[in-house]
């Protein structure tokens with residue numbers, strides 16, 4: 001049985017290559033109640049990516065104008081490019097009763113938490129080892145050696161923010177990690193303060209008992 005509830009703002013962060021895109025795709029494919037927040041970025045499109053699906057690819061001037069017009073819930077510089085979360089889609093999804101998934105870095109997680117506080121659930125994904133992280137970046141075949149070296153250099157910094165998250169998972173086996181992410185989302189959805197329909201439901205239950213104390 002499902003009562004009305006407040007949407008979860010579900011943040012997945014990790015150093016580049018640890019597997020957050022893989023996990024998010026699995027979540028989106030398996031659960032129609034959660035939808036992705038599509039970020040705007042000034043970084044170039046990678047092979048296999050689609051504009052408007054993976055990101056909105058924009059130039060720096062467009063990005064700056066969007067930021068100046070207050071269109072972002074949060075934005076940050078990452079790997080020398082700008083990345084931001086457009087506010088409108090998130091608000092539309094929440095109004096439609098969906099949960100929203102964010103693939104954003106620690107700066108974004110922090111800003112989103114400042115904006116939306118307890119509605120935000122922050123999950124950080126760690127690689128089992130740094131050697132495995134580098135292997136995954138190479139196996140993905142989307143970045144040059146230079147870009148991979150920059151991502152590895154930044155990974156240590158990203159990992160140092162692990163303690164700003166509510167949950168920290170180690171992505172050794174994809175299926176195991178995915179199960180853990182699903183368990184977190186399931187439990188968070190059940191939290192009392194998200195179940196806004198509970199107040200009325202419990203009141204009606206109590207009122208349906210003729211012998212109940214009328215002050216309840």
Ligand SMILES: Nc1nc2c(ncn2[C@@H]2O[C@H](COP(=O)(O)OP(=O)(O)O)[C@@H](O)[C@H]2O)c(=O)[nH]1
Pocket residue numbers: 013014015016017021039040043074075076078079083084085103104105106107108109
């Ligand atoms: N703050 C913030 N970070 C973002 C946003 N979109 C993506 N990122 C982060 O930017 C980093 C680089 O993303 P990307 O270029 O797709 O590389 P990948 O993580 O290696 O696939 C990742 O840590 C993302 O989580 C956003 O809208 N805001």
Ligand SMILES: Nc1ncnc2c1ncn2[C@@H]1O[C@H](COP(=O)(O)OP(=O)(O)O)[C@@H](O)[C@H]1O
Pocket residue numbers: 014015016017018019020021022023136137139140171172173174
């Ligand atoms: N648990 C895992 N074991 C082995 N390879 C993985 C695992 N998780 C992800 N990968 C692979 O590692 C690469 C990087 O994963 P990706 O999801 O793109 O990371 P991120 O979005 O964090 O940068 C991809 O080629 C992906 O298929």
